[in-house]
Structure formats: C-alpha cells, structure tokens
Amino acid sequence: MNPDHIAIIGGGPAGAMAAETLARGGARVTLFEEKVGWEKPCGGGVTHRALVRYPYLSSATAPAKFVREVEFVAANEAVLRFQLRQPLAIYARGDLNGLLLRRAQSAGAEVVEDRIRELRRVESGWELHGRGGLCRANYLILAAGARTRLRSLLTDDFGPRDLMLTFGYYVPGRDELLRVQFFENFEGYVWAFPRPTHLSVGICGKVGEDSMSGLRERLHEFMRRFGYSSEGARVYSHLLPALSVDTWGGLRLAGPGWALAGDAGGLVDPLTGEGIYYALRSGELLAQALLEGMPDLYPGRVQDEFAKALALGARLARRFYYGEFLGGTVTTRLVEFGARSPRFLEVVQDMLEGSQSYLKLAAKLHFGLAAALWDVARSPGFGARRDHVW
DSSP: OOOSOEEEEOOSHHHHHHHHHHHHTTOOEEEEOSSTTOOOSSOOEEOHHHHHHSGGGGSTTSOEEEEEEEEEEOTTSOEEEEEEEEEEEEEOHHHHHHHHHHHHHHHTOEEEOOOEEEEEEETTEEEEEETTEEEEESEEEEOSOTTOGGGGGTOOOOOGGGEEEEEEEEEESOOSEEEEEOOTTOSEEEEEEEOSSEEEEEEEEETTTSOHHHHHHHHHHHHHHHTOOOTTOEEEEEEEEOOOHHHHHTOOOEETTEEEOGGGGTOSOTTTOOOHHHHHHHHHHHHHHHHTTOGGGHHHHHIIIIIHHHHHHHHHHHHHHHOEETTEEHHHHHHHHHHHOHHHHHHHHHHHHTOSOHHHHHHHHHHHHHHHHHHHHHSTTTTSOBTTBO
C-alpha cells in the first residue's frame, strides 16, 4: 500500500515529525492544525535521549532552555538537589511546535491552519470536513492529542481512567532550577520548569485522584512555599494520557487506512509523564512504515521499541506513587536515598535522561540496592532531618 495522499490531523511533535519524514520520502502530505504554534500545558522537557536522536533540537534555531540543576522534594519536606550529567532541554511548546512545523513545510508538506470537525469513510479513503472546506485523502494520521473527539470515530480503547488532569500557570520570570514535588498517596506531582522566557508551574494527577479544587490547593501551596507568584500569570488546564495496565494490553494504534501517533495513541510514560520523545519517534516510525508501503508494521515496531517499556511503567506507577519501602513512601525514599548514595542517584539520573528502559532500571536498582543501602547507612545523621535537606 502506497497512499497517494496522506492527511495528518494535529501539528504537534508527532504530526509534524510524520509530515516531515513522509514529505522527505516523496509522499504527498497535508497537515491540519487548528492553532499553529500553540502553547501546550506541560513542562516542555526534552530528554538527552531525544537530543541525541534529533540533534537539530539543540541547534541555535531551537530556542530552548538547557537545565542541569534539579531538585526533588518529598512529602516529608526532604530535598534532593543534584546536577544532571547531561542537560535537559526545555521548550515553550509554541516554539517547539513552530520549529517542527517549519521543518515539515521545508520538506514539502502542506500545512493548513484549520480545524477538522468531521471524518467520513469513503471508498477511496477519507473525507475531512473543516471550517475551510472539504479535503479527501486515502490515508489518515490522527495526532491531535488524547482528548480529541475525532479519536472516538476510530477506536474507543481508552477512557477517563487512562487520563491525567493538569492545571497550572505560565509564570513570568526566569530561573535555572527544575523543581518537582511529590505527595503521599497521590499519583502525580507538582513541577516548576524554567523555559526560555517564563516558567511552567503546574500539577498533574490521575483523573479521579483529586478534584480540580484539590489540585489547585496543592499547587498554590507549592507556589507559596517556593515563592512562585501567580501575578500576571496565564492559567492552563489540559488532559494528558496515562494509560492503565489493562489498556496497554488492548491498545489499538492503527486500522484500515488510519493510524494514531503521539498523545492520540496514548504514547506517554505513565510514570513520569514524558511524551515528547515518544511523540517524535512514533511519528517517525509511522511515516517510515508508510513509505515502505507496509503501514501494518507500525504498531509492532512501536511495541518492540518502547510500548512494552511504557506498559511496564504503568505497572510501576501505582507502586511508585503508593508503595512503601523500609517504612517510608517510595517517593520519599527516592529523595532521601538519592541524597545520600551516589549509586542510588545514578538510577535517578538514568530515569531522567531516558537512557535506560524500566526493565534495565529495575535490574540496576535491584543489584545496586545493597550497595546503596550501605551508602545510606554510613552517611552521617541518617534518619534525622537537617534544615529540611537529607
């Protein structure tokens, strides 16, 4: 199968990457995006793994904030502050999306600023109805995020239990520190990510975990504690995918004449919330399968490359946020042990860099745990807090 015309709905990293790769391969591509270069409510962090695979993201034309200093805050106020071995690039998502769309256009893809309201199957493929009129294509890529209504016209394999609710602010100001706070018995976290021209300060929690007012209260307390002001800030709220274990087992990424990429396919790490790398890579894998004339290979390639690891992340997420270890919550022990054991901190570094799968991380943690516990036991004052820093 070699589609004559491929339509892509959604101009974020997944859609833009698919459009660029397809156009460079000689395919005819039309990408529809309602709000070109729109700002997305997330941290905007791009891991070292993504920067290595897509080096143009580190170029001078990509306005990113490169951050090395990170602080984790536990529910008991213990603090772990450390330097990343490799920097994390943080983008305003409007800038990142704009960069990727320009690359797609330069490769030959047509980018149309329009909202697709309806889809209809026809014998030759698809009819897409937007505000600007009708478009016909014989293959459809949906990359318009997890909450798009159009997804239900193709598949209904995940629902509210597979989503995270976010709330936060774009805060004026500059900073060099990336800060994350965990809570007891709460699947989610608060973040403050420094971007090139402002801060993204927000909270995410599994749908049903807390009310919007509860999320707002947790976030405001974090902002008061660390001095983030909401004066002059813009508010955001959004739904992000965080698929459950059962949903990963039955996930559908493609069907006759269509495929899902990025957030629309639920391809986000359920434990950390990282999604940009998986959006880029899924768009690339899908485009490559289409150029080869074998789109049916796309779901299997995603499964083999990273979906199995993300499914394992879903299993670990509940244990990570609700579990206990040696008399304390897992997230609290992560902070405390990381501050006192260089070997334990290496595992934290690997997780943030995306350099290890969860299976390898678990093995590394298992074999290094005895050594890490020895480091912790030997460190002075273990079990006693000093200035809220462990």
